[in-house]
Amino acid sequence: MKKENLLKLSQMKTAKLFTVALFATILFTSCSSDDDTPEIVNEEEVITTLTVTLVPSGTGEVVTLQTQDLDGDGPDDPVITVSGNLTSGETYQGSIVLLNETIDPAEDVTEEVEEESDDHQFFYTIGSSLDVTTAYTSYDEDGNPLGTEFTLTTGAASSGNLTFTLIHQPTKPNSGLSDAGGETDAEATFSVTVE
């Protein structure tokens, strides 16, 4: 009886070893790599360009403020341009456009922000030396500020920093950046002058 058992075992052993060898061969051959070069990934969500267009209600010049960083989070710094000075005592209609220019044609990211208006909000931070005020004119579905459009009213001649911040998933409503939480999607500071 013992002999039979041993015999059976040795047969089983051979069978087992054979299966293992077969299994290993299949695994090895089925997993050969392909030599294709990987396809390029162009960032889909990166914001390279933020442009604020300020159109005066009077006859003055349109002022554009722009920050452009074509390499996204790469080592190059953004290029900031301010087209001209603001006129005192004027009311400007402001609008903000966000672009992803790493792809061609450029993608308008503002559309996404507007589609998900509940999850976004622009904040305008005005330097203390700068005599301007802002007011939201675009709102989300719940009637809370979105801020892709706004009015900017200039006071006396002055100069200082004007900062635009886009927050993703802020607490809404809020009293300002300090209690909005969320994540900064875009942030641009411009040095502007009212004359």
Next chain:
Amino acid sequence: MRIYVLVILLLGSMTSISQNCKNTLSGTVKDLHDSSLLVGATVIVAGTEQAVQTNLDGEYVFNHLCNGTYDIQVSHPFCVTQGFTVKVNGNTIKTFKLEHHLEELNEVIIKGHAYGDKSKTLVESTISKEKLEQFNGGTLGDALNSLSGVSSLNSGNAIVKPIVNGLHSSRVILINNGVRMEDQEWGVEHAPNIDVNAVGNLTLIKGASALQYSGDAVGGVIVTEAAKVPIKDTLYGKTILTTATNGRGGSVTSQLTKSYQNGWYGTLQGTWKRFGDFKTPDYILSNTGTSEQNASFNIGLNRFDYGIEAYYSYFKNEIGILSASHIGGASDLVSAINSNVPLIINDFTYNISEPKQDITHHLARIKGFKTFENLGKISLQYDFQRNNRLEYDIRTGSDSGKASVDLELTTHTLKLDLDSHLSNNIKLKTGIKTTYQDNFANPNTGVRRLIPDYDKYDLGMYAVLDYHINNNWLIEAGGRFDYTYIDAYKYYKTSFWESRNYDELYPEIIVEEFDNQILTHPELHFYNPSVTLGSTYNLGTDYQLFFNYSIASRAPNASELFSEGLHHSASRIEYGDLSFNSEIGHKFILTFQRNNKDLSFSVSPFINTIKDFIVIEPTSIATTVRGSFQVWEYRQTNAQLLGIDVDASYAFTTNLRYNYQFSLVKGYDRPQDEPLISMPPVNMKNEIVYQNPKLNHLRLALQSEYVFRQNEYPDNNFEVYIAETESTQLVDISTPPDAYHLLNFNSSIDLNINQKSKLKLGFGITNLLNTSYRDYLNSMRYYADDLGRNFLLNIKFNY
């Protein structure tokens, strides 16, 4: 006359029989493993009822056997009874070899290594199955953290990475059931993909001396092994249920093992774990839930001179990342650090939403061994691993719900090992290993690849010799050589490529230039020698002295070589360096140990000097449209780590025991003369354990854990302009949090249901005093406190 004839006939027949059946069968009975003589073995000739016992020299003799084939049964108190078939032709000499030390062998079996066989000259720290079961609702990192010299690097409470003597990630190698884990271990927020419930035995080796596994363990090696299966006919299993108040969840784990006397066995195991949001003493940690499902099985045959085993395990883990930690640039970091509470606190939920990780790890292994009498034990193993890592960020538009990171790492390994006895006191272990690895970064994420597509080929070989000079003195020496070839395809941003001067340094690797990216084809070769030398000396019966020196060399990992871009979870931009060479660590460890049931202790000072140590440190601030980010760049330097680990245990009475643990490590960047970042602060554990075997094995333990403040750290603070306040503000990312003290309670009791089934009830409280604290090594410390009080209930059913 008739009687006379009869007598003659009878005598004649007798002589005729005895003429053919005068043969003797003699020989010895020996142990198969070390050929030691077996005294008192019973040898029976089947069918003749002849039985003898071996004498003091292990010898036996049967007289009066005829020519022919006999079935012989040999038995011995410490051996499995075995049948042999012997052909007797004239006086025959036959040596029977039995499997001696049944108990011990049951432990050795196919997984190969009995206790203490991983490194002979380095003290190993082990965590028993019983201790491990206390962590069955936690992670492997939590279990390891209970050993001296081990801290954990956390990203929240579910991502727990072991730090061994100050080092972690690619410097700590994890061997899971004989398979080196290839699970993208390079990242700080990548926890080991092992189910703590599938581990039967956990061993930590604080050095690179386990050369049979790897030569690049600059920090240490963690070995997990499945529970041992006995060679006998049995069916047994266990089920453990754990529930916890913090996280309002729990886990169920079950294991069933069937084994046979003939060596066949099989084990089936599974774990299901689910937790919702955890909380600190004061608030909910929103989006910190976890969901884990694991399963494994093995089938094998374990005979004393050959065996085979197939093993497969599946690990799936979905982990929520604290919502408040999902931030943009430096100004968000300032708000987060300045706020005492997380900026996002929602109601408790079991939902896990973005940001989150979703990890799947498959591991399959086939192993066989055969013992040859004059050669030793040969083992052949093939293993396959596939690790898929998905990281989800909060995304917008068509990308929402899509993973930002989708990496698939596939590894095949074939290894051949030989364990042999060159003589009674010299053992040699040699082997060769080849690995092929393929990393695939899915381009459909719409996010540039964090880790590029690459193929990696490794070839390694080793030899380790140990020599027992005498009963008290052992020396060990080993060497290993690994060759690594990395064949990668990497897209660089043109601006980065040029800023690093790569356009002049590596023009030959450019494959194609695009608008703002360059496709390159880096091919890198690394040659890594490693060495171990050590000695163990027994001083009397209780004291032991260990000395070990090891050289480990580690090739840079994919992250260190190729990182280039925003690392979202760390809110910083990280840059690797293509020009890196291997880092080489020299580690000396001395251990003085006393093993005694009343007082035992172990004191282990170490010094680890690492040449070309790869560190990442902040170098500048990058401004992007998203805001300002700190830029962290990897660089190579010479580092030195020194420290000491102390363990002690004292029995006041048979039922009352005191345990003590102390770990200290200091790490310095020598050329810069500054401390290394993320070095574990000094910590100390004191524990009082009451145990009474007569009272249903009642166990009560009160543990105090004191973590000092880390006073040595590099200053990586930076300044950022905050529009709101119109001022530049300091971003304090360096200052470590204060020291803290935690009290934990643990208890258990055994209840016998019937002869075969046993129920163990456990109850524990962690952070008993509900202390608010933050830990220096938890990356979530900028955003929130650590865990508050937690009640745990544990029911274990053995059957």
